Amino acid sequence: MTLRPRRSVLAALGAGAFLAASGSPATAVARPRRSSAALDWYDTTAETVAAAGAPAQITNSRTWAISWLAAARAARRVPPGAAQDAALASAVHHALVALAPSRTEQLDAALSRSLQTVPDGPAKDGAVAAGQRQARLVLASREGDGLDPASVNAPFPVPQPAPGLWQPTPPAYAPAAQYGNRLAEPFVLDRADRFRLGPPPALDSARYRADLAEVRAYGSLDSTRRTAYRTETATFWYGSSLTLYTEPLRVALARSAKSTAQRAELAALFHIALVDTQIATSDAKYAYVSWRPVTAIRTGAIDPDPAWTPLHTTPAHPDHPSGHNTYSGAAETVLSALVGPRTAPFELTSPTAPGVTRTYTSWHRLTAENVDARVLSGIHTRSADEAGVTLGTDVARHVLRHAGPLFDEETVATGIRRYRDAGGLAAQVRRRELITEAAAPWTPS
Structure with a gap:
């Protein structure tokens, strides 16, 4: 998948932008790591x-x-x-x-x-x-913003089994996770569904059949078509996105010649965008409640295989869009906009692939590997992965355009937050209800 160019983001930052105003070069220059x-x-x-x-x-x-x-x-x-x-x-x-x-x-x-x-x-x-x-x-x-673990994992009632609808997945068949994210208070977004994408491919579409065939062939535990390198890719990117992107952001900071304040702004914008992206991700996931490949392959109408098992254990939330790839899309967008799309080679390791070191020269390469990895793990369709990149990109662009008020003391000190004015308080009330009692029977958003 080819991501849309970042030129509009850079233009939108304009004269009021606190980091890009100093004119980041298109390509970051490698610098020795130094104490600061x-x-x-x-x-x-x-x-x-x-x-x-x-x-x-x-x-x-x-x-x-x-x-x-x-x-x-x-x-x-x-x-x-x-x-x-x-x-x-x-x-x-x-x-x-x-x-x-x-x-x-x-x-x-x-x-x-x-x-x-x-x-x-x-x-x-x-x-x-x-x-x-x-x-x-x-x-x-940020007090009471709904991003504590109890609020994040507010209960979600499992819908009755039906084609296309998410069900708990093997082996643990755990309850749905992260439902409460969609009710949390973003930093910049005015509402969680601001950039909600369309639904996943219809079950009778050619795209859906192609998606399912790809996961079935390349994402199974015993796949004969997945090469050793592709298995390594799936395993490398299987862990926490936050953990895996900690080093790339550090590389960007270490190679920056900007002031302490500007480097702090880069780190702040990166994580602000990622919080809002994760909120938007859960909004879409629980709007569509799309089943995971393991459920579709085991119980669906297309050549069902009750014994099919993915390479990696499927996380306990719906398929569309891929959270790993919304994270990648947002991270790439922020880094490309603020430090340039390419950098000198840097090495990256992964806690889920001990002994493996990979070398990168662009932020987009991280995204491209993530898209493939979730298919190769057998836990997402390619459509869900590509939709994730698009959603993360859209949210991050919005954050880069509209985060200025967060750096204004007057805005925060007086508690003037657009989100709460636009219904955030109602969401907080609903969040508390979900934490203390089971939600009402699920119906599509």
């Missing part, structure tokens, strides 16, 4: 999430987004240089202590090390205070 406040606190955030993260990926994306939005806001409010470093460190520290209190000792030690490199005086004191203030404001603005 941005990289040090990026690594500290990654370590904190790994050690004390939530079981829900979107909750951990929220931790990144809050911490780095606070950092970007604080760094923009002090002079460039050491003061920005102190403001960033203070903001990320304060936010992470609130979101991962079990890591307070480690975070305090990291802050102490950071501040030792900043000369004492009023500038340092003001920067630390700015970081604390912005962290408090952003944390307050």
Whole structure:
């Protein structure tokens, strides 16, 4: 699949854009990794999430987004240089202590090390205070946003079995996950269905038959058509998207020559876009409630095979669109728009493929492999994967165009958020109802 060009995104950022305004080159220049406040606190955030993260990926994306939005806001409010470093460190520290209190000792030690490199005086004191203030404001603005694990996994009643409709999948036949994402409060989107795509291919369509045949042939546990390299691709990309994209974003930050504030903005925009993308993904998944390939192949009308088993275990939520690929589409869009579509070679490893190292020179290559990987794993159709890329791209472009108010203290401090004005409070009430009692019988959206 060929993604649409990013020229319109860059144009839309315009004079008011806080990161692209400095004129990122089309191709990032490889630079040696160096110590900096941005990289040090990026690594500290990654370590904190790994050690004390939530079981829900979107909750951990929220931790990144809050911490780095606070950092970007604080760094923009002090002079460039050491003061920005102190403001960033203070903001990320304060936010992470609130979101991962079990890591307070480690975070305090990291802050102490950071501040030792900043000369004492009023500038340092003001920067630390700015970081604390912005962290408090952003944390307050996101309170009760529905991105805690209990809200994320609000109960979803399984529909009665019918052709095309999702059913719990083997081997665990677990309840549906992430239904509550669609009721959560986005950072930038005014509503979760803003970019909802059309339905998956009809069960009697040629595209559906082709999709199913491809998964059946290449995604089965005992496939004779999937090469060793393709099996490696499926296994490499099987794990958490948040985990797999932590290193590519770090590469972009490490190779950037921009200021501390601008690098914080890159990290913030990346994770803000990914939170909103995951909300939009669940909206579409639970609007269509499309069955997974394993259910279609085992019980559908096209050459049913009750023994067919995918290479990898199918996640417990509907097929359309692919969440891995909405993530990839959004990540590629942000990185391409803000640091350029290509970069010098960088290596990437995966916790689900120990001992495997792959080398990349473009963000799009990550997306292309993800599209193939979910088919090769036997857990998505290609239509679901390609729809995911489109949805993630659309959401990320919207975030890049409209995230400006998030960096405005007045907007957050006074609690003026378009989402709540447009029905977010009603969604919060509904979310609480879903957490405390089973939802009403499912009907299509």
